[in-house]
Amino acid sequence: MGAADLFLTSVGRRPDGLWAAPGRVTVIGEHTDHSDGFVLPIALAQRVVVAAGRRGDGQLVARSAQQPHEPYARALEQLAPGAAAGWSGYVAGVAWALREAGHDIGGVDIVVDSDVPVGAGLSSSAALECATALALNDLFGLGLGRMELAHLGRQAENEFVGVPCGILDQSASLLATERHALLLDTRSLAYEQIPFDPAAAGLALLLIDTRSRHALVDGRYAARQDACRRAAQVLGVPALRDATLDGVLRLGDPLLRRRARHVVTENARVTEAAGLLRRGAVHRIGPLLTASHASLRDDFEVTVPELDVAVEVALASGAHGARMVGGGFGGCVLVLVDAQAAPSVAAAVAAAFARRGFRRPLPLHAVPSGGAARIR
Structure with missing residues (x-):
């Protein structure tokens, strides 16, 4: 069952939209981004898909097709580091990071489906963050650019989940283009699409x-x-x-x-x-x-x-x-x-x-x- 179908069966209505973000693999440039270095990743065909829809009660309710018996629900105003674990931490972390940055987001239902292998070094977590960030950006008309969303995804992972990652994974998931590798300077955030x-x-x-x-x-x-x-x-x-x-x-x-x-x-x-x-x-x-x-x-x-x-x-x-x-x-x-x-x-x-x-x-x-x- 895909994200849209699971949303319909679990929430009782169709989602307001579907968003997808890819996993990534670094062609070369491993463990350089936390030292302001250079990286050369590509986005993969494997993706995280998020079905999302607004709700009026100020609650974040998240479900995963991979773990359907572990739904997550929490009032947005109660989100804080440590308030979610596992896959839900990446979803809740993005909502928390947006609110910390002063962005007005309301209650939302989110259903996640993914074919990015978990724990394989392909950034399934960043893909989930980026799909969630893109969905919330669109649903609530925030008008944020892709590099802003990448920073928010990194903040979610660093401060909410507790993984001290660099900006590589989120940038690759949001900025990569087909048949190109992304050459990214992680200090200046200048990037080039390399054939x-x-x-x-x-x-x-x-x-x-x-x-x-x-x-x-x-x-x-x-x-x-x-x-x-x-x-x-x-x-x-x-x-x-x-x-x-x-x-x-x-x-x-x-x-x-x-x-x-x-x-x-x-x-x-x-x-x-x-x-x-x-x-x-x-x-x-x-x-x-x-x-x-x-x-x-x-x-x-x-x-x-x-x-x-x-x-x-x-x-x-x-x-x-x-x-x-x-x-x-x-x-x-x-x-x-x-x-x-x-x-x-x-x-x-x-x-x-x-x-x-x-x-x-x-x-x-x-x-x-x-x-x-x-x-x-």
Whole structure:
């Protein structure tokens, strides 16, 4: 049952509209946005759909097609950090952030449906925030721009849910365009749509969901952010975006040195990858993806065995490049591969997982898609 049908059966009327926002995958530029760095994500075809309708009693009532027995209801004036958990926290957090910013929103029924895998590093949470933000913006005539909505989604995740994410995920979900990657400067928020059409080059972006699930609220993500801030302080720069590799290599603390080295080298890889894509050299970004994974594994230390095995086997099976995506500690691997070889690479990874007793991975195709939009 889709969002519109569930809205009709649970609320008793048709919604005022439907809005959809995509998950995202970062082609390259992982763990740089919290250091004012550069990122290069795409939006995915997989989306969160929100059916929404105004109600007159000042209540936020939210339901999920994936968890139909866990409806959420709370007066808007009672929303505060900690007032919702799980999926409902992202919906309630956006409503709270809008009210905190002084925007007049009224009671609303929201029904959510999604095919973005949860916990796979594909930003299902940001997609839910962005679909909700777009719906509330339209329903209550707020007139907010997309970057404003991205900031509100980030505020919801940071302050209401308690995940210290950067602006990457919400920006990709709201700003991405079809057959392009979004080059975003997370300091200035300047962005450029970079042509990126792997299929036209005979390539495929294979996403392998390792089904090893992460939880970024457990402190490991925040600890790495803190290390990056401390490294920048020692180096005397506003953020690691301003650091040089020579300076980083002189850091005395080996932990700070590793964390900072990842950010500085990853920023350089984003810049190089964007330059290659501008020239249409899609094949040549493969080694950058692989170098990114090695950096995330060795310097940022956010991989797990399932991610490392998937990358190793994909490369051994002929992939041009592969890397983990998302916050880490589980989730997906992105593989750049010749289109005809994608099934055999996915099969090789599945066989390797079976030999090691890992859960069976799920292959998905990552197609550079358009951003959030009203669909009805």
